[in-house]
Every structure is written in structure tokens, then in C-alpha cells.
Amino acid sequence: MIKGILSISGKPGLFKLLSRGKNALIVENIATKKRIPTYAHEKVISLADITMYTEHGDEPLPEILDKVYAFNEGKAIDLKSFPNDAAIRECFGKIIPDFDTERVYTTDIRKLFSWYNQLVAAGFTEFKEAETADEAAEEAAPEAEA
Numbered sequence: 250m251i252k253g254i255l256s257i258s259g260k261p262g263l264f265k266l267l268s269r270g271k272n273a274l275i276v277e278n279i280a281t282k283k284r285i286p287t288y289a290h291e292k293v294i295s296l297a298d299i300t301m302y303t304e305h306g307d308e309p310l311p312e313i314l315d316k317v318y319a320f321n322e323g324k325a326i327d328l329k330s331f332p333n334d335a336a337i338r339e340c341f342g343k344i345i346p347d348f349d350t351e352r353v354y355t356t357d358i359r360k361l362f363s364w365y366n367q368l369v370a371a372g373f374t375e376f377k378e379a380e381t382a383d384e385a386a387e388e389a390a391p392e393a394e395a
Contacts, residue, residue, distance in 0.1 A: 251297055251314070252295065252297045252378060254279065255293050255294065255295055256293070256296060257276070257291055257292070257293050258291065258292040258293075259291065260285075260291075262367060263364060264276035264278055273287055273288050273289075274286070274287045274293065275287075280367060280371060296310055296314075297311055297378070302348065303345065303347045303348050303349055304347040304349055305347060311376040313344075314361075315375070315376050315377055317344055317361070317362070317365050320343065323369065323374065325369050325370065326362045328366075337358050337359065338350070341358045341361075
């Protein structure tokens, strides 16, 4: 579950949201466990809010990360093993066959793989929010009426 995991532009790594202060967020680097404040002028985005373009709409990043995890059997991806950009795109195409090849850049895929490696190194094995029984019942109810 990556709802509280943040990317902060200008700062390397991924961060876990710990607390909200009056003028800042208190975050912790998931690799080094170092805590720092983040202020309003810094661009902060939750990984759970990011989507990637596919031929059939946008796919949420947590779902893509789950597919990457399943494809690699929970192992980290060696980014240096790819000889060129075409090899990275080909590998990503095996994971997400319907990704939009024109709107998803190779740099986006590299960043996704980098984030995946950081999350796996930090011990993450599930990336999607677990559905509660109430949410599952609400989703099933409209289908039962039809």
C-alpha cells in the first residue's frame, strides 16, 4: 500500500508521510530513515495519485507496480542490464501490453522502475489499497441490480 509514499521534486528517493505541521509536512526517506520537513513551495506528489497512459485510459500507478512485482517475482529490476531505450520499452511492454507508446516516455518507465526498486528494497510487497468488505459489497450491489 503506497498511499502515504511521496515523491518530492528536487530530493532524491521516496518519502513516507509521518505528520502534518502548521507550515510543513514531516517526511521520512524510506531508504535512509532520515526525517526532514517539506514546505509548501516544494512540489510533493503521492505515488497513489499518479497514473500512466494506456490505450484504454489511464492506469493507476499502484496497479502498475503490482503488475511489475508479479512479473519480476518480487525481485528488483537491474536498470543497467538494459542496453538501450528500446529494450526498456520492450520489457515494459511485456508487463503492460497496452501502454500508450507515444505518450509514455522512456524516462517515465525508468522512473517507474527506479521507484519500484526503492519500494521493494524498503520491504513493500503490496502496492494497491486493500479493499474492505464494505467497498466490495458496494461494488457488487449495482451489478446485482442490473
